[in-house]
Amino acid sequence: MSDGYPPNWDELSSKIYQRDNYTCQDCGAQGGYAGDVELHAHHITPKSQGGTHEPENLITLCASCHNDQHDFQITAGNGGSGKGGIDLSPVIYTVLLPIAIVSAYVTGGVVVLFQLGDLAFVPASLLIGTLGGIVSSLIPEKTIYVGYGVPLLLIAISVVGAPVEDGAWKGALSPEYNPIRVAGVLGGFLYFIFAPLLFTLLARYDMLPSVLRL
Numbered sequence: 462m463s464d465g466y467p468p469n470w471d472e473l474s475s476k477i478y479q480r481d482n483y484t485c486q487d488c489g490a491q492g493g494y495a496g497d498v499e500l501h502a503h504h505i506t507p508k509s510q511g512g513t514h515e516p517e518n519l520i521t522l523c524a525s526c527h528n529d530q531h532d533f534q535i536t537a538g539n540g541g542s543g544k545g546g547i548d549l550s551p552v553i554y555t556v557l558l559p560i561a562i563v564s565a566y567v568t569g570g571v572v573v574l575f576q577l578g579d580l581a582f583v584p585a586s587l588l589i590g591t592l593g594g595i596v597s598s599l600i601p602e603k604t605i606y607v608g609y610g611v612p613l614l615l616i617a618i619s620v621v622g623a624p625v626e627d628g629a630w631k632g633a634l635s636p637e638y639n640p641i642r643v644a645g646v647l648g649g650f651l652y653f654i655f656a657p658l659l660f661t662l663l664a665r666y667d668m669l670p671s672v673l674r675l
Contacts (some may be wrong), residue, residue, distance in 0.1 A: 465508055473514060474495030474502040481521035485513050487530075487554060490523045491602045499524040505555070520555075524557070530554075556607060562600065563657070566593055570653055586649035591673070594655070594660030606662045 467473065483493035483498070492500040492594040506512030522530060570589050574665050577585050597605055652659075663669035 462588070467514055470502075470514075473516075474500075475520070476610060477502045477516060477519045478521050484601060485519065485523035486520050486603050487522055487526040487599050490526075492523065501527040503527050503530055546553070555603070559604040559606075559608035560596055562604060566657065568655055574653070583645050583649040586646075586653040590653035590656030591647075594656035595673055596658035597660050598664060600657075600661075602661055602665065605657055609655070609658045 478493055482491075483495045483500065484491050485498065490496060490498045494499040501524055504512040504514075505518050505520055508523050512518050570593070574582060574585055581673065624649045658675065660669060664674065
């Protein structure tokens with residue numbers, strides 16, 4: 462194959478599609494045996510900037526997202542020529558966006574939970590976590606993994622140092638409650654935070670009940 466592609470490009474692309482489960486790593490659309498969208502193997506670091514054809518520099522994208530990626534790379538260059546400049550799309554799409562998605566879920570859920578009364582805290586945690594887990598099936602696996610993997614320490618800190626001045630959290634952990642109550646609240650809160658990651662892992666290994674899939 463010409464234009465700087467190796468002779469075995471088709472074979473290499475097929476391996477990338479298989480590795481990514483024939484799923485666009487941007488929008489989640491599926492091709493190959495899993496769907497009908499056209500799939501492309503995209504260079505995370507462009508060839509024009511020294512990117513290689515190694516698997517770690519390749520990612521599966523649908524045709525639409527692939528075109529969007531290259532449009533972004535062109536406009537990010539000097540004078541829109543597509544040459545030079547810094548391509549920020551890998552950082553935006555593979556790191557910042559996943560972190561933003563997971564952070565929005567965790568932050569929004571915490572705000573809702575701490576507006577509720579003591580008795581509603583645990584069932585609300587389970588409900589929000591389950592809904593978050595179900596919705597996670599619409600998000601590419603890699604987005605979920607990176608979103609939880611990169612800021613995992615911050616999430617852990619937020620669990621330990623969550624607001625305890627008032628509301629359900631303080632009430633649930635106050636001395637008059639027994640260990641079972643404390644374990645229930647902590648378990649519900651942890652389930653809420655990590656449910657999307659849990660559901661994604663279960664779906665990955667076909668262990669998630671069909672009723673919990675969208």
